[in-house]
Amino acid sequence: MSAQTATGPIVPWWREPTRDQWQAWIAAWLGWTLDAFDFTIFLLIMLPISREFHVPLTAVAIVFTLTFWMRFVGAVAAGWLADRIGRKTPLMISIAWFSACNLIAGFSPTFLFLAFFRTLLGIGMGAEWPVGAALAMETWPQRSRGFMAGVLQGSWGLGGLMSAGAYGLFYNSIGWRGLLMLGVLPALAIIYVRKYVKEPPIWLENRRQQRLLKKEVRAPLLRMFRRDMIGNTLLACWWMASGFIVAYSIGALFATHLERDLGLSPGLVALPIMLQSLVFFFAACAWGRFSDRFGRRWAMILPAIVAMPLAPLYLLTHDYTVIVIFFALQGAFGAGGMYGQNASYLAERFPTETRATASGFCYHQGAIFGGLAGPVITYLAATWGTGLAIPMLVGTLAGCISFILALLVSPETRGRSMESDLAMVPAVGSN
Numbered sequence: 001m002s003a004q005t006a007t008g009p010i011v012p013w014w015r016e017p018t019r020d021q022w023q024a025w026i027a028a029w030l031g032w033t034l035d036a037f038d039f040t041i042f043l044l045i046m047l048p049i050s051r052e053f054h055v056p057l058t059a060v061a062i063v064f065t066l067t068f069w070m071r072f073v074g075a076v077a078a079g080w081l082a083d084r085i086g087r088k089t090p091l092m093i094s095i096a097w098f099s100a101c102n103l104i105a106g107f108s109p110t111f112l113f114l115a116f117f118r119t120l121l122g123i124g125m126g127a128e129w130p131v132g133a134a135l136a137m138e139t140w141p142q143r144s145r146g147f148m149a150g151v152l153q154g155s156w157g158l159g160g161l162m163s164a165g166a167y168g169l170f171y172n173s174i175g176w177r178g179l180l181m182l183g184v185l186p187a188l189a190i191i192y193v194r195k196y197v198k199e200p201p202i203w204l205e206n207r208r209q210q211r212l213l214k215k216e217v218r219a220p221l222l223r224m225f226r227r228d229m230i231g232n233t234l235l236a237c238w239w240m241a242s243g244f245i246v247a248y249s250i251g252a253l254f255a256t257h258l259e260r261d262l263g264l265s266p267g268l269v270a271l272p273i274m275l276q277s278l279v280f281f282f283a284a285c286a287w288g289r290f291s292d293r294f295g296r297r298w299a300m301i302l303p304a305i306v307a308m309p310l311a312p313l314y315l316l317t318h319d320y321t322v323i324v325i326f327f328a329l330q331g332a333f334g335a336g337g338m339y340g341q342n343a344s345y346l347a348e349r350f351p352t353e354t355r356a357t358a359s360g361f362c363y364h365q366g367a368i369f370g371g372l373a374g375p376v377i378t379y380l381a382a383t384w385g386t387g388l389a390i391p392m393l394v395g396t397l398a399g400c401i402s403f404i405l406a407l408l409v410s411p412e413t414r415g416r417s418m419e420s421d422l423a424m425v426p427a428v429g430s431n
Helices: 019-044 046-053 057-085 088-105 111-139 142-196 201-212 230-251 254-261 266-294 298-315 320-339 342-349 352-384 389-408
Strands: 002-004 010-012
Touching (some): 019 046, 019 057, 019 111, 019 266, 046 057, 046 111, 046 254, 057 088, 057 111, 057 352, 088 111, 088 142, 111 201, 111 342, 111 352, 142 320, 142 342, 201 352, 230 298, 230 320, 230 352, 230 389, 254 266, 254 389, 266 298, 266 320, 298 320, 298 389, 320 389, 352 389
Antiparallel strands (some): 002 010
């Protein structure tokens, strides 16, 4: 991609952003990638935790659910704060929060202590995404916004890759406690954010206009549910809830399935997860480029269609090679494709004065539904006596169908510019 500048010469897309724009995007990238490491490490150690504290696996899965539910609290609170005081400070607070909680959880003397601090970790996790996404998308040029949104969202896979690598390499020597303690390292990113990141000019101008015109938006959450915005809000919630159900039907208990149902060692468990995480990253980048040419919605609908026939190929087999290949391929469709445009699509659907709040609300109400995936799957596995694979497959297929339907009736936002003017309300249902 190249563009004609005001003075005539053509510039590659990566030279179009200024240094400040790159630094803002890197800050959001660091927060999201390290957030992924802290969160996904827990998915790999659920069974050892269950054994050490002598609690059912369902109880450990409920901790996962509580973490997800508290993401909603953190997202709404941080989104409101970011819309009021700026994106930078809430981002630093969120990184410090989830890093500290993971470290403390590593010292847990009891299961309830662990559950408490992993639940609190959800607040910091939820706070990071809407603030980082708003910062990155408001700052980045429209021409390559979809692609860089894919790189940003896909970097969750890099965080997952790091956690799977740490699990495979270090679990036998440092145990699950040591893996949790490694979660304090993301706090170092705060130094970078504080030193290099500036507030987006779009947000600064929007706040200036709010004060100048005496139309300050003090309750952005309520504004999302006004008559002119409620349809857009509800459609975004439906889309995100469906996406989270798919994501955690695929990934929440996959490591436990391999370890408990198939009896695989930590190294063998880690390999397909690492490969899927890596494919997730590159696929999100590729689908991001696709979205800049053909639209946000089809860059998510097409991968969801392919994700459905892939699921039984790795779930209904005991052949390890087949599992590795098709679970890795699911990273290109059921992960990197379906979720790569979360940041750009949500940011483009809402006006500047409510962007962080709306993105956080819609994204993380979906996390409430995603958080139910773990306990529901373990309950169904116990009730049906089938192991985890069949409930995981049901959740994946049902979630994909709902995801596709939600996007088919949602607006297309490719090419929409970010505005500093007040009340940039998208047209609901337009194509």
